Amino acid sequence: MTNPLLEVKNLRTHFHTERGRVTAVDDVSFSIAPGEIVGVVGESGCGKSVTSQSIMRLFDEKRLVEYEGDILFNNESILHMPQKRMQKIRGNDMSMIFQDPISSLNPVYTVGDQIAETIRLHQKVTKKQAHQKAVEMLRLTGIPAPEKRVNEFPHQLSGGMQQRVMIAMALSCQPSLLIADEPTTALDVTIQAQILDLIRDLNKDMGMAVMFITHDLGVVSELCSKVIVMYLGEIVEITDTESLFTNPLHPYTKGLIQSIPQLDGDRKDSLPVIEGTVPSLDQVPNACRFSTRCPFADELCKQEHPVLEHDRDEKHVRCWHYKKIG
Amino acid sequence: MALLKKEASFTQEMRSFRQRQKKLLLRRFSSSSLFVTGAIIFFLLLVLAFIGPLVIPYGPVEMEVANRLQAPSMSHLLGTDEFGRDLLSRIAHGAQVSLWVGLAVTVITSFLGLVIGLYSSYYRVLDHVLMRISDGLMSIPGVLLAIALMAALGPSTTNVIIALSIVFTPNIARVVRSSALVIKEQTYIEAMHAQGASSFRIIWKHIAPNTISPLIVQATFIFAETIITEAALSFLGVGIPAPDPSWGNILYDGKLLVFQAWWMVVFPGIMIVLSVLGLNLLGDGLRDVIDPHATKGKK
Amino acid sequence: MFAYIIKRILSLIPVLFVVSVVIFSIIHITPGDPAAIILGQEATQEQIESLSEQLGLNEPIIEQYTNWVMGALTGDLGTSYFMRETVEEAIINHLGPTLSLAIFAEIFALIIAIPIGIIAAYRRGSWLDQSLMGISLLGMAVPSFILGLLLMLFVGVQLQWLPIGGYAPLSDGLFTHLKFLILPAISLGAIQAALVARMTRASMLEVLNSNYIKTARAKGVVERRVILKHAFRNAFLPILTVIGQSFGTLIVGAVVTETIFNIPGIGQLIINSVERRDYPVIQGVVLIVTFIYVFINLIVDLLYGVIDPRVRLDKK
Numbered sequence: 001m002t003n004p005l006l007e008v009k010n011l012r013t014h015f016h017t018e019r020g021r022v023t024a025v026d027d028v029s030f031s032i033a034p035g036e037i038v039g040v041v042g043e044s045g046c047g048k049s050v051t052s053q054s055i056m057r058l059f060d061e062k063r064l065v066e067y068e069g070d071i072l073f074n075n076e077s078i079l080h081m082p083q084k085r086m087q088k089i090r091g092n093d094m095s096m097i098f099q100d101p102i103s104s105l106n107p108v109y110t111v112g113d114q115i116a117e118t119i120r121l122h123q124k125v126t127k128k129q130a131h132q133k134a135v136e137m138l139r140l141t142g143i144p145a146p147e148k149r150v151n152e153f154p155h156q157l158s159g160g161m162q163q164r165v166m167i168a169m170a171l172s173c174q175p176s177l178l179i180a181d182e183p184t185t186a187l188d189v190t191i192q193a194q195i196l197d198l199i200r201d202l203n204k205d206m207g208m209a210v211m212f213i214t215h216d217l218g219v220v221s222e223l224c225s226k227v228i229v230m231y232l233g234e235i236v237e238i239t240d241t242e243s244l245f246t247n248p249l250h251p252y253t254k255g256l257i258q259s260i261p262q263l264d265g266d267r268k269d270s271l272p273v274i275e276g277t278v279p280s281l282d283q284v285p286n287a288c289r290f291s292t293r294c295p296f297a298d299e300l301c302k303q304e305h306p307v308l309e310h311d312r313d314e315k316h317v318r319c320w321h322y323k324k325i326g
Numbered sequence: 327m328a329l330l331k332k333e334a335s336f337t338q339e340m341r342s343f344r345q346r347q348k349k350l351l352l353r354r355f356s357s358s359s360l361f362v363t364g365a366i367i368f369f370l371l372l373v374l375a376f377i378g379p380l381v382i383p384y385g386p387v388e389m390e391v392a393n394r395l396q397a398p399s400m401s402h403l404l405g406t407d408e409f410g411r412d413l414l415s416r417i418a419h420g421a422q423v424s425l426w427v428g429l430a431v432t433v434i435t436s437f438l439g440l441v442i443g444l445y446s447s448y449y450r451v452l453d454h455v456l457m458r459i460s461d462g463l464m465s466i467p468g469v470l471l472a473i474a475l476m477a478a479l480g481p482s483t484t485n486v487i488i489a490l491s492i493v494f495t496p497n498i499a500r501v502v503r504s505s506a507l508v509i510k511e512q513t514y515i516e517a518m519h520a521q522g523a524s525s526f527r528i529i530w531k532h533i534a535p536n537t538i539s540p541l542i543v544q545a546t547f548i549f550a551e552t553i554i555t556e557a558a559l560s561f562l563g564v565g566i567p568a569p570d571p572s573w574g575n576i577l578y579d580g581k582l583l584v585f586q587a588w589w590m591v592v593f594p595g596i597m598i599v600l601s602v603l604g605l606n607l608l609g610d611g612l613r614d615v616i617d618p619h620a621t622k623g624k625k
Numbered sequence: 626m627f628a629y630i631i632k633r634i635l636s637l638i639p640v641l642f643v644v645s646v647v648i649f650s651i652i653h654i655t656p657g658d659p660a661a662i663i664l665g666q667e668a669t670q671e672q673i674e675s676l677s678e679q680l681g682l683n684e685p686i687i688e689q690y691t692n693w694v695m696g697a698l699t700g701d702l703g704t705s706y707f708m709r710e711t712v713e714e715a716i717i718n719h720l721g722p723t724l725s726l727a728i729f730a731e732i733f734a735l736i737i738a739i740p741i742g743i744i745a746a747y748r749r750g751s752w753l754d755q756s757l758m759g760i761s762l763l764g765m766a767v768p769s770f771i772l773g774l775l776l777m778l779f780v781g782v783q784l785q786w787l788p789i790g791g792y793a794p795l796s797d798g799l800f801t802h803l804k805f806l807i808l809p810a811i812s813l814g815a816i817q818a819a820l821v822a823r824m825t826r827a828s829m830l831e832v833l834n835s836n837y838i839k840t841a842r843a844k845g846v847v848e849r850r851v852i853l854k855h856a857f858r859n860a861f862l863p864i865l866t867v868i869g870q871s872f873g874t875l876i877v878g879a880v881v882t883e884t885i886f887n888i889p890g891i892g893q894l895i896i897n898s899v900e901r902r903d904y905p906v907i908q909g910v911v912l913i914v915t916f917i918y919v920f921i922n923l924i925v926d927l928l929y930g931v932i933d934p935r936v937r938l939d940k941k
Contacts, residue, residue, distance in 0.1 A: 053839075091843060104839070106855055106859070108858050122845060169844065170843075458639040461643065466918075467874065469878075470910075470911050471647075475654075476899070477899040479656070480656070557768070577774060584789070585782055588783075598768060
């Protein structure tokens with residue numbers, strides 16, 4: 001990992017809300033190598049979506065949000081560059097797909113128009129060429145009869161098709177990074193599998209890196225090589241997928257793994273769950289953030305905030321006692 | 327914004343969430359500048375209408391031929407009209423007329439609208455009949471219907487009240503009906519049925535109270551509408567008949583004298599604008615406080 | 626789509642039925658004998674009876690109604706008692722100025738309101754947004770006849786820039802036509818402008834929160850284009866509804882505004898007819914204006930289908 005594609009350094013994202021400033025992403029650092037698929041997991045509200053949208057700089061920076069830290073993309077700092085230059089990167093070098101495809105597509109334009117718009121924004125091509133390219137992209141994402149579909153409106157397609165359109169749109173300029181924010185959550189299980197296959201295939205064929213945000217560990221195991229676990233705005237663990245399942249270090253990660261139902265498990269036992277509820281972001285404890293729910297928490301955990309420690313083999317963990325718990 | 331709300335609130339337990347909502351509501355009420363401004367303007371209007379006539383040394387129809395068309399001065403603060411009548415006094419009495427008509431129409435339409443809205447939300451067949459009638463009435467533009475009704479009934483204050491009540495009742499009935507329909511679908515209403523509660527009891531004891539807040543908000547706007555429409559009717563010469571002072575009447579005279587007496591146009595005009603503004607603010611403020619969902623788009 | 630149009634038109638039948646009954650009743654809720662009231666106190670019994678006969682007031686009420694409706698359906702609205710012309714002729718002669726005024730007021734309103742609404746939404750929360758919305762709130766509280774009087778006073782009487790009343794038909798040249806219509810159109814269009822500006826802002830803000838706007842930004846679309854291309858077209862649907870609904874209000878407002886500026890439109894026609902108790906004209910005007918109002922709303926509904934592909938294709 002000598003030359004990462006994306007490097008997030010001590011990112012903090014603060015929101016200005018009615019109740020004051022809320023820090024949704026707190027001191028997050030990680031990197032993604034070219035062509036790599038990295039999973040970001042955590043419960044809803046852990047800041048994974050906010051992280052991804054901070055990377056894309058999609059929040060309203062005039063009124064809503066304030067960033068700290070830095071993000072390097074291709075060794076260029078993008079977090080504080082003018083929006084004008086950022087617009088040239090978005091959709092071109094890095095692009096994004098979202099959870100709910102029907103609401104993410106503009107209802108009043110045909111899917112072809114929407115894909116062609118992306119192409120024409122970043123490449124000097126004629127309308128006709130862009131339209132041609134849109135058809136090709138639709139074909140690439142496995143949409144049958146793309147010549148016909150290209151002129152349809154989003155609501156005429158099924159959910160899976162809509163997500164394929166989103167993918168076609170996101171990849172139409174061959175970006176080097178695709179951020180996928182829970183792209184399969186709103187879809188049926190069979191469709192989910194198809195979309196995952198598609199993303200994996202496209203990753204192989206086109207070589208773009210993928211930052212895959214999900215709360216579904218099953219998806220992570222199928223797709224990702226590296227996993228970032230987030231809890232309450234912080235990274236608590238970074239590890240490779242293999243170790244995530246065989247040797248999770250952080251108690252929260254352990255909890256997540258244990259709560260996956262096992263097919264061969266004893267059905268009489270109830271599934272272990274993580275006790276308690278996630279505190280609100282404006283009530284973050286000035287200590288280990290997981291200490292309110294951690295079965296191993298002691299006085300130290302409740303008083304001191306642990307740092308993200310660098311373990312052997314590219315593993316990071318934020319826990320006072322991970323060696324002891326082991 | 328939606329995302330932010332999700333981020334911030336999903337983790338809270340429902341109870342603490344509700345408590346916060348309640349606190350927010352109280353804070354909104356006292357700090358709703360719309361509501362407070364509207365209430366102050368409306369209060370000043372009341373003072374003018376009811377204290378004004380007691381302290382103003384001229385009667386509204388008292389003529390002083392020597393002082394015709396006087397510009398505003400110390401003796402006649404807002405000037406006099408073509409018969410030498412004191413404009414301030416006429417405007418204060420006009421305020422009484424406007425408030426009386428507004429109040430009467432608001433009370434009548436609220437009552438009729440409440441009954442019609444509740445019963446049509448409850449009985450399907452009745453609903454079809456009543457809503458077609460209200461569709462019909464609402465598709466005749468309000469001012470025109472009022473003019474036509476006044477033409478038939480003849481100009482008088484009572485007839486203005488009758489005509490405007492006919493014009494605005496469907497409006498209130500709609501609002502009541504739509505909120506009543508929502509309540510009617512709730513499970514606890516079905517449970518009431520199952521327990522054998524009478525329809526009368528369900529309608530008045532359980533559905534009606536839930537329709538009151540939207541009704542009050544709407545009634546405030548109807549009050550404002552009534553003031554405008556009454557002034558317009560009187561201005562057109564089909565509202566409150568001549569010797570009685572009404573803002574619309576004064577404007578009618580003012581228009582004829584627009585070259586000589588600007589004050590006869592400007593002051594009643596300002597009065598109408600202020601009272602409508604006050605009532606609109608009051609209504610907006612009430613809606614913000616009582617029914618925050620309705621203003622979601624605005625913020 | 627075709628079925629939708631048919632269904633929408635059929636739904637108007639009960640509405641128009643109620644409208645016709647209400648308008649028909651106007652003459653009958655008059656206290657006393659309508660014929661006697663029309664003719665005034667000096668009329669002889671003979672005159673009253675002959676007028677009653679002429680008006681068909683002696684026939685059974687159902688028959689009177691049927692005759693009136695059948696007449697209206699075939700374009701026969703009766704005869705004015707005072708002007709020696711039929712009601713249709715009277716309305717047609719007076720409709721031009723009213724429509725001209727309403728259309729001009731609408732154009733004025735849209736030209737200023739939509740950009741204001743978009744700018745306010747784009748700069749939401751800024752002082753610009755707040756002052757624009759403050760002005761629009763004030764604008765909504767100024768009834769058009771009062772604004773008309775004030776404009777007449779300041780621009781017409783004090784500054785003497787524009788005529789304070791009167792009308793010149795379009796055949797006198799566009800410039801002359803407009804010269805007489807500017808003040809009325811501004812006073813009539815101001816409320817409309819305030820309403821449309823607020824609606825545009827609210828609708829834009831709602832749309833700007835939606836996911837496809839996020840997608841557009843994620844594609845690298847510049848903010849201007851996000852607003853104008855992606856957001857506005859979606860925001861336009863509710864705006865269109867408001868415009869449609871309030872165009873009817875505008876025509877009615879024109880009725881009042883005309884009286885201020887002495888424009889010989891249907892407003893003047895109806896007010897003069899009220900003074901003369903010329904019932905057939907009153908009924909005719911209310912009926913025709915209501916019909917125009919209902920018709921415009923129908924067109925707006927159908928236009929939905931053109932703008933929003935979801936309505937066009939779904940069977941509603």
